[in-house]
Amino acid sequence: xxxxxxxxxxxxxxxxxxxxxxxxxxxxxxxxxxxxxxxxxxxxxxxxxxxxxxxxxxxxxxxxxxxxxxxxxxxxxxxxxxxxxxxxxxxxxxxxxxxxxxxxxxxxxxxxxxxxxxxxxxxxxxxxxxxxxxxxxxxxxxxxxxxxxxxxxxxxxxxxxxxxxxxxxxxxxxxxxxxxxxxxxxxxxxxxxxxxxxxxxxxxxxxxxxxxxxxxxxxxxxxxxxxxxxxxxxxxxxxxxxxxxxxxxxxxxxxxxxxxxxxxxxxxxxxxxxxxxxxxxxxxxxxxxxxxxxxxxxxxxxxxxxxxxxxxxxxxxxxxxxxxxxxxxxxxxxxxxxxxxxxxxxxxxxxxxxxxxxxxxxxxxxxxxxxxxxxxxxxxxxxxxxxxxxxxxxxxxxxxxxxxxxxxxxxxxxxxxxxxxxxxxxxxxxxxxxxxxxxxxxxxxxxxxxxxxxxxxxxxxxxxxxxxxxxxxxxxxxxxxxxxxxxxxxxxxxxxxxxxxxxxxxxxxxxxxxxxxxxxxxxxxxxxxxxxxxxxxxxxxxxxxxxxxxxxxxxxxxxxxxxxxxxxxxxxxxxxxxxxxxxxxxxxxxxxxxxxxxxxxxxxxxxxxxxxxxxxxxxxxxxxxxxxxxxxxxxxxxxxxxxxxxxxxxxxxxxxxxxxxxxxxxxxxxxxxxxxxxxxxxxxxxxxxxxxxxxxxxxxxxxxxxxxxxxxxxxxxxxxxxxxxxxxxxxxxxxxxxxxxxxxxxxxxxxxxxxxxxxxxxxxxxxx
DNA sequence: ATTCTATGTATTTTT
DNA sequence: TACATAGAAT
Numbered sequence: 001x002x003x004x005x006x007x008x009x010x011x012x013x014x015x016x017x018x019x020x021x022x023x024x025x026x027x028x029x030x031x032x033x034x035x036x037x038x039x040x041x042x043x044x045x046x047x048x049x050x051x052x053x054x055x056x057x058x059x060x061x062x063x064x065x066x067x068x069x070x071x072x073x074x075x076x077x078x079x080x081x082x083x084x085x086x087x088x089x090x091x092x093x094x095x096x097x098x099x100x101x102x103x104x105x106x107x108x109x110x111x112x113x114x115x116x117x118x119x120x121x122x123x124x125x126x127x128x129x130x131x132x133x134x135x136x137x138x139x140x141x142x143x144x145x146x147x148x149x150x151x152x153x154x155x156x157x158x159x160x161x162x163x164x165x166x167x168x169x170x171x172x173x174x175x176x177x178x179x180x181x182x183x184x185x186x187x188x189x190x191x192x193x194x195x196x197x198x199x200x201x202x203x204x205x206x207x208x209x210x211x212x213x214x215x216x217x218x219x220x221x222x223x224x225x226x227x228x229x230x231x232x233x234x235x236x237x238x239x240x241x242x243x244x245x246x247x248x249x250x251x252x253x254x255x256x257x258x259x260x261x262x263x264x265x266x267x268x269x270x271x272x273x274x275x276x277x278x279x280x281x282x283x284x285x286x287x288x289x290x291x292x293x294x295x296x297x298x299x300x301x302x303x304x305x306x307x308x309x310x311x312x313x314x315x316x317x318x319x320x321x322x323x324x325x326x327x328x329x330x331x332x333x334x335x336x337x338x339x340x341x342x343x344x345x346x347x348x349x350x351x352x353x354x355x356x357x358x359x360x361x362x363x364x365x366x367x368x369x370x371x372x373x374x375x376x377x378x379x380x381x382x383x384x385x386x387x388x389x390x391x392x393x394x395x396x397x398x399x400x401x402x403x404x405x406x407x408x409x410x411x412x413x414x415x416x417x418x419x420x421x422x423x424x425x426x427x428x429x430x431x432x433x434x435x436x437x438x439x440x441x442x443x444x445x446x447x448x449x450x451x452x453x454x455x456x457x458x459x460x461x462x463x464x465x466x467x468x469x470x471x472x473x474x475x476x477x478x479x480x481x482x483x484x485x486x487x488x489x490x491x492x493x494x495x496x497x498x499x500x501x502x503x504x505x506x507x508x509x510x511x512x513x514x515x516x517x518x519x520x521x522x523x524x525x526x527x528x529x530x531x532x533x534x535x536x537x538x539x540x541x542x543x544x545x546x547x548x549x550x551x552x553x554x555x556x557x558x559x560x561x562x563x564x565x566x567x568x569x570x571x572x573x574x575x576x577x578x579x580x581x582x583x584x585x586x587x588x589x590x591x592x593x594x595x596x597x598x599x600x601x602x603x604x605x606x607x608x609x610x611x612x613x614x615x616x617x618x619x620x621x622x623x624x625x626x627x628x629x630x631x632x633x634x635x636x637x638x639x640x641x642x643x644x645x646x647x648x649x650x651x652x653x654x655x656x657x658x659x660x661x662x663x664x665x666x667x668x669x670x671x672x673x674x675x676x677x678x679x680x681x682x683x684x685x686x687x688x689x690x691x692x693x694x695x696x697x698x699x700x701x702x703x704x705x706x707x708x709x710x711x712x713x714x715x716x717x718x719x720x721x722x723x724x725x726x727x728x729x730x731x732x733x734x735x736x737x738x739x740x741x742x743x744x745x746x747x748x749x750x751x752x753x754x755x756x757x758x759x760x761x762x763x764x765x766x767x768x
Numbered sequence: 769a770t771t772c773t774a775t776g777t778a779t780t781t782t783t
Numbered sequence: 784t785a786c787a788t789a790g791a792a793t
Binding site: 064065066091092093117118194195197198229278279281282380381382383403437440442443444445446447561562579580581582600603604605606615619641642 | 769770777778779780781782783
């Protein structure tokens, strides 16, 4: 028991302190946005250690992202020091990988199994659909993987699905066939997809009670963050881990009292907020949190409603929005941080106009003393980044996109990782297929088919088939190329014990000539690819340095499980751009929620789904509650959606915010301005003014394809210039050099802006 | 087998 | 718009 004057309770309110010290076997902490739940969670863990209630090794804490795990580990370490080393603090997926690697041999897998990410999964399903001719039936990789994932999240496996196939439905029959082949190929390749990691761990515990007992005895305190976003499979995993251990399951080596009485169920603490549940589309089941008290009789529930993050105005607006969701437990966040500024609303003509507003406001915030890393821009879809990037680049505004087209999804990265996968796990057929002709070795589909057929016939892996290539009667050129590849794989496998991941990667790059080929290429994009290759090498070196005992398999695991939010580093002085989903769990001094329009937020795709609108509203709520001081909500009246301009209407969510909390503006370029979105809501969308024509062509090109190059332009403070969009202005400052030269211009009509000189559409005004 | 060109189709969110 | 795929040319 923690003493009342423990430093771990310092500065906590009563409810928080209660959450830290509770002895309940099952504890639900309903933590509203910004209510200090990470503090509570970390201090609770530290308290368990300090009061000798638990050893570090008895603690399992589950977070949503690796970044959150890292942060939690750091904060726990700050409280308890070295002791944090022995704890498991990780995501569901990482924890499952660790368990599965340990127990792999028990169920006929190798420790070095591969994890197939969504891209790998897609590629495999696509091939299977083609092989089955299932595209005729309208099955797509997306629909198949979606359905598979939904079933897996409900713990339905292929074998049990077989019984419920509707034989009269050719679509369903084909789906079953595909799924069954998919799992067979995964098993042959010694691979798991994301969902399988959870499902197989649950199945492992159910099939081997003695294994389950090992982990139930080991983890005496389990803590789960973001519980509202757990799906049924994850719920089942938690249930498996929180069972009591009967005397029969206790090993001989255990202390006598345990052998006699068994062991009571481990203690469970979950933290969550049903108002922030935004992953239903991925199988998250809100009932897990809503029905917690029923699931765990005698559970204690603690509600944290005091918000330590945001100004009251922001909370009032957020509360007003979320209260529109019916069937929700009443909860009202309050803050003692003062009312703060009104929420700034902005209506632009186009997405570029909107982006320009965001850039201008960021400029003002910087002048007020905000730092770039204190500012974030959120959007509903990744496609919205384009306009933002265009404007940000032109204004030399340092930004970083979190998530989006991820580094590890790039072709060159996947190529090199496929080599590593093929080396670490020779059974991985997908990886071998990928590298077969990368870089180009003159091996086409015909040769690939021959190799696969040989492997199948002989009942060997594809890697083994490569070694038998000379028995296949292929041409001398092809045979030579394949045995060379085979040699390389064998050789690098043999050095696995002594070589680091970085060394193996380096060897792959050198021996295949991958980097050299990119360098010699005359495709300008290949230059960027060389940089990516080097970056991957850097990542591997860093990993090998930081994880002395971690080898190739560990490196590949880490790489496979990175999440979007993990990319966020607080060190850099950049504005962060991310989707609303990625924003969950983060906070920023100033936040821009962009594209607050019908069809986008709420997204049109959500309209058909049951509960879709409520989830969109929660998403908006999550975005709003990330802001500490300043919240901006913006929208555009028209938006380019695949090539075509679409007229947009303001989001219904904006109507849910009390008028007096907001201050609306528009771009003020002439008489086409909207007065307020309230007015425009009543207006027919079609009658909305169209954005000026020239503007579209102006921004149509992406920045890197623009031919303009002002690098020769000689500018000085005080010079008068004219900008195509902003009109005449005077240069007030110049910074940076060469292609990075930035001019600060005071425009006569639109105020101060920063421009990247090299690409700005400006000309010197003569005669001044 | 590879590379170039034309055509069609698709964008929600992600561990 | 832009990306992926299919078809044609080399």
